[in-house]
Amino acid sequence: xxxxxxxxxxxxxxxxxxxxxxxxxxxxxxxxxxxxxxxxxxxxxxxxxxxxxxxxxxxxxxxxxxxxxxxxxxxxxxxxxxxxxxxxxxxxxxxxxxxxxxxxxxxxxxxxxxxxxxxxxxxxxxxxxxxxxxxxxxxxxxxxxxxxxxxxxxxxxxxxxxxxxxxxxxxxxxxxxxxxxxxxxxxxxxxxxxxxxxxxxxxxxxxxxxxxxxxxxxxxxxxxxxxxxxxxxxxxxxxxxxxxxxxxxxxxxxxxxxxxxxxxxxxxxxxxxxxxxxxxxxxxxxxxxxxxxxxxxxxxxxxxxxxxxxxxxxxxxxxxxxxxxxxxxxxxxxxxxxxxxxxxxxxxxxxxxxxxxxxxxxxxxxxxxxxxxxxxxxxxxxxxxxxxxxxxxxxxxxxxxxxxxxxxxxxxxxxxxxxxxxxxxxx
Numbered sequence: 494x495x496x497x498x499x500x501x502x503x504x505x506x507x508x509x510x511x512x513x514x515x516x517x518x519x520x521x522x523x524x525x526x527x528x529x530x531x532x533x534x535x536x537x538x539x540x541x542x543x544x545x546x547x548x549x550x551x552x553x554x555x556x557x558x559x560x561x562x563x564x565x566x567x568x569x570x571x572x573x574x575x576x577x578x579x580x581x582x583x584x585x586x587x588x589x590x591x592x593x594x595x596x597x598x599x600x601x602x603x604x605x606x607x608x609x610x611x612x613x614x615x616x617x618x619x620x621x622x623x624x625x626x627x628x629x630x631x632x633x634x635x636x637x638x639x640x641x642x643x644x645x646x647x648x649x650x651x652x653x654x655x656x657x658x659x660x661x662x663x664x665x666x667x668x669x670x671x672x673x674x675x676x677x678x679x680x681x682x683x684x685x686x687x688x689x690x691x692x693x694x695x696x697x698x699x700x701x702x703x704x705x706x707x708x709x710x711x712x713x714x715x716x717x718x719x720x721x722x723x724x725x726x727x728x729x730x731x732x733x734x735x736x737x738x739x740x741x742x743x744x745x746x747x748x749x750x751x752x753x754x755x756x757x758x759x760x761x762x763x764x765x766x767x768x769x770x771x772x773x774x775x776x777x778x779x780x781x782x783x784x785x786x787x788x789x790x791x792x793x794x795x796x797x798x799x800x801x802x803x804x805x806x807x808x809x810x811x812x813x814x815x816x817x818x819x820x821x822x823x824x825x826x827x828x829x830x831x832x833x834x835x836x837x838x839x840x841x842x843x844x845x846x847x848x849x850x851x852x853x854x855x856x857x858x859x860x861x862x863x864x865x866x867x868x869x870x871x872x873x874x875x876x877x878x879x880x881x882x883x884x885x886x887x888x889x890x891x892x893x894x895x896x897x898x899x900x901x902x903x904x905x906x907x908x909x910x911x912x913x914x915x916x917x918x919x920x
Contacts, residue, residue, distance in 0.1 A: 544566050554603050554604065568580070573599075609636065678694060705901035706720075716783045719781075721777070780793030803841070806909060849900045869884075
């Protein structure tokens with residue numbers, strides 16, 4: 494329509510008349526027709542629930558005639574058994590107490606003996622002096638809402654089942670990975686005459702296979718060999734390299750136990766095996782222990798691995814330097830650095846992977862570092878491999894989420910000599 498101060502353009506006058514006719518026809522809807530044909534159910538009941546008035550919409554839903562309902566049925570009679578029970582125990586008492594109840598989900602007995610979900614709102618009409626006269630109730634069709642809620646419930650149940658299945662699958666995967674990880678390490682260290690040994694393995698993630706490995710095994714002539722290494726990467730590929738490295742080191746040591754030669758053999762095997770694809774390499778330290786008169790001779794070699802640490806019986810601790818050793822498997826020919834020393838009663842040799850020294854500590858997330866490790870070992874009372882490993886496992890646990898890499902520890906030591914008892918000690 495146009496404003497009163499405007500003159501309609503040609504052709505607009507006809508449109509204005511049509512619009513006015515539409516509005517006029519809408520205004521001709523009677524209140525009774527609006528009540529009867531409303532898109533929701535209406536009914537009025539006496540205070541005892543007897544139906545006094547009901548609209549056509551609700552009658553159609555129920556499949557009943559007006560004469561069957563008005564004055565003959567109570568509102569509760571329209572409900573299913575469960576709905577009737579809820580109405581008597583909750584709905585009616587709440588309505589009587591508050592005078593109004595809104596949005597209550599119930600089921601009515603619809604035509605064809607079908608259950609029809611509805612949302613019911615009731616309000617008590619009172620007289621001028623506050624006396625309750627009747628109850629007016631609105632009934633909304635909730636079938637689409639109930640279907641939507643059921644769909645949401647099905648979706649939630651499906652998501653919950655998927656989550657449970659995912660957790661089950663993850664638990665199975667972690668169990669399988671744990672078994673596979675254990676197969677790459679010795680179940681227990683052997684008993685070595687004249688020596689003590691202990692080990693510890695920390696897994697950073699139960700969902701990933703680590704590449705750290707170690708072993709201790711006998712050679713001929715009363716000698717014992719040991720190694721500890723760290724394969725680059727994680728997962729099945731790293732596990733395959735770990736397995737190959739372990740068996741290669743053991744086999745090479747039985748043929749020629751010289752530490753440099755053993756690492757050279759491992760380097761050749763890894764380089765030839767992975768040269769044509771994605772390069773695979775590791776760090777490793779290999780050594781031979783030979784018990785002698787009153788002490789143990791130690792001969793080891795390193796390929797890019799952190800230096801071994803020796804805790805002495807006098808309480809000092811220091812590294813056995815092996816500088817210049819190249820990563821194992823990177824080049825077809827690689828130099829490896831050897832070192833020798835003697836272990837005396839009360840001395841302990843510690844081998845470790847860099848998960849320990851590269852852990853992040855403190856508010857600044859600084860590296861734990863080799864200096865801190867040496868200071869820690871020097872601060873411990875020399876009490877053998879088991880005591881040192883136990884102390885270091887506590888250190889690893891204290892790092893929390895700062896320890897984000899697998900860590901392997903191997904400690905081998907010479908038992909401290911027992912004090913000689915004199916006749917005076919026995920008296």
